[in-house]
Amino acid sequence: MKKAILVVLFVMIGIFTLTGCNKQNQFEVGAVSTIEPSSQKVSLSIKNNTLTNNGTTIILANNTDEDATYGSFYALEIKEDGNWHQINVSVLFNDIAYTLKAGETKEIEINWKNEYGSLAKGEYRIIKDISFAKADGTYDDFYVAGEFSINYD
Numbered sequence: 001m002k003k004a005i006l007v008v009l010f011v012m013i014g015i016f017t018l019t020g021c022n023k024q025n026q027f028e029v030g031a032v033s034t035i036e037p038s039s040q041k042v043s044l045s046i047k048n049n050t051l052t053n054n055g056t057t058i059i060l061a062n063n064t065d066e067d068a069t070y071g072s073f074y075a076l077e078i079k080e081d082g083n084w085h086q087i088n089v090s091v092l093f094n095d096i097a098y099t100l101k102a103g104e105t106k107e108i109e110i111n112w113k114n115e116y117g118s119l120a121k122g123e124y125r126i127i128k129d130i131s132f133a134k135a136d137g138t139y140d141d142f143y144v145a146g147e148f149s150i151n152y153d
Contacts, residue, residue: 025078026117030086033077035127037145042068042100042130044144047107053119053150055111058126060100060144068100069131076116079123091115100130119150 037044043061050057062068072093077084100106110126112119125147132140 025120025122028088029078029080030088033084033086035077035084035143035145037125037127037143039144041132041142042144044126044128044146046126046146046148051148051150053152054113055109056126056148057107057109058128058146059105059107060128060130061105062100062102064132065102066132067102069097069133070100070128071098072096073129074110074112075127076112076119077125077127079125084125087116089115121150121152123147123149 041062041064043063045059045061047057047059060070075091076087078087079085098106125145127143127145129141129143134140
């Protein structure tokens with residue numbers, strides 16, 4: 001009985017060791033992204049020295065003389081074969097509108113570990129949606145993106 005338990009224990013340790021040495025992302029890579037980000041009105045960048053494989057701090061900068069709005073939504077995409085691909089995960093966000101005043105810059109901490117897991121080596125981009133209200137009551141909606149690389153597991 002003790003011998004069987006030891007064999008199972010060694011097999012489990014071996015499996016754990018092998019999977020730890022070959023880290024892969026915990027998500028499914030989806031279709032090529034159709035999102036075309038714009039940075040003319042609002043820019044998104046990664047704050048220096050905040051990037052880990054579990055999250056980062058982003059900086060949103062409103063480069064206009066109008067107030068913009070954004071929500072808690074964000075998405076990560078991965079670059080494969082020279083194309084940006086959607087990442088197939090199910091994420092729920094609170095539907096809250098935040099104001100980014102004219103000329104204002106805001107830092108936003110993002111932790112994606114629960115939704116995307118710890119990211120493996122690769123090229124990624126984080127995407128946020130931004131809106132500007134128009135005089136006719138409609139909105140000018142667009143996406144901004146910041147690219148980053150994870151260079152370690």
